[in-house]
Amino acid sequence: MSDFNVTDFTNPSTFILMGVPGLEEAHIWISIPFCAMYITALLGNITILFIVKRELSLHEPMYYFLCMLAVTDLVLCTCTLPKMLSIFWFNDREINFSACLAQMFFIHCFFATESGIFVAMAFDRYVAICDPLRHSTILTNPVVAKIGLAMVLRGSLLTLPCPLLARQWPYCKTNIISHTCCDHMAVVNLACADIRISSYYGLSVGNLLISLDVFFITVSYIQILWAILSLPTKDSRLKTFGTCGSHLFAVLNFYIPGLFSILTYRVGRNVPLHFHILFANICLLVPPMLNPIIFGVRTKRIWDRMLRPFTHKGT
Structure with a gap:
């Protein structure tokens, strides 16, 4: 392990991802559920995209937003899980400095994008x-495309300052990252400089973004609930x-684990590091895995389309 302790450098060419410190002996066992969840996420989201593309009756704003969510989930889990599994399976801990910053960008960019897509889906409902x-005149196909863009x-714009700021810091302590991925604060905490601007920016922008998105979703559903209660x-x-149930389940599945992770990171000083790391990975992987299941099972038109090959087998 001492071979990884590199000091007296300012611009490391590589970082060393340690995986889950303290649980190195269990890396293979930890990889099994994570690999299973990753495969489930890939198959589920690709299935959603395939069904919506093939079924013309599903070419509506609700399902276009669902496709955007599926693409976002695929990027979100793929930018972290393959590298994590290579650490667990092959002890491949090195990651290029630029690749590390790129991973940092994709993680936070698509997390913010997914939050925004949930706002768009709430507006659609x-x-x-x-x-x-x-509905058909407000949410036309060009409008839906512009919302997604x-x-x-x-x-992208809110996340870009994080890797740009991280690139400018001198790293003269160590190049070891106690994580499975290049999380923003896990990287900048290695810098031997005053990183308050990175810390304050990441914390304030992240909290403001999520707070506003949750606010808009809540306002939308208050109006929706009021309209539903007015029905005869x-x-x-x-x-x-x-029709709103699947979206509500997906929203809770996305925000509650993330909120719990933030709270334990900020106030859970006595929580073991390996718990923080494992739970952070769960927050990145569980929504992409469960979203296709939630929408596939609870959305009748998607469920019917999925079952069609089996129900019409004898015809």
Whole structure:
């Protein structure tokens, strides 16, 4: 292990990812559930994309946003899991300095993009339920495409300062990162400089972004709930609310683990480092794995399309 302790340098060509410190002997066992979740995420999101592309009846704003979510989930888990598995399986700990900064950018950019897509999906449900007659004129295909592009640009522009600031710091302590990936603070904490600007920027922008997105989703669903309660019959209320159920499950699946991870990182000083690292990876992997299941099972049109080859087998 002492071979990794490199000192007296300012611009390391590589960093060393340690995986899960303290649980090195269990890396192979830890890799099994993570690999299974990654495969599930790949198959699930690719299936969603394939079904929506092939089924013309699903070419609607709701399913376009679902495809954006699937692409975002694929990028989010693929930018971290392959490297993590190479650490666990082959002890391949080195990562190029530029590749590390690129990974940092993709993690935070697409996390922010996914949060924005959930806001867009909430807006879609709001228009569909509260103003259904104008839904097709408000959310046209060009508008949906512009919303998707805006979410990616928003995530990119807000995230870009993090790797740019990280690149300028001198690293004269060590090149060892106690993590499975190039998390923003895990990298800049290695710098031998005043990194408060990086720390404050990452914390303030991240908290502001998530707070605003959660606020807009909450406002949308308050309006949706008010409209649903105004419907005349119980059946119509249940049916209308059912169209929002999958989105609500996915929102909770995305924000609650992330919020818990932030809280334990900020106030859980006595929480072991390996717990922080494992839970951070779970937060990155579980939403991409569960989102296709949530939308596939709870969205009747997708579920029917998935079952069609089996139900029509004998015809």
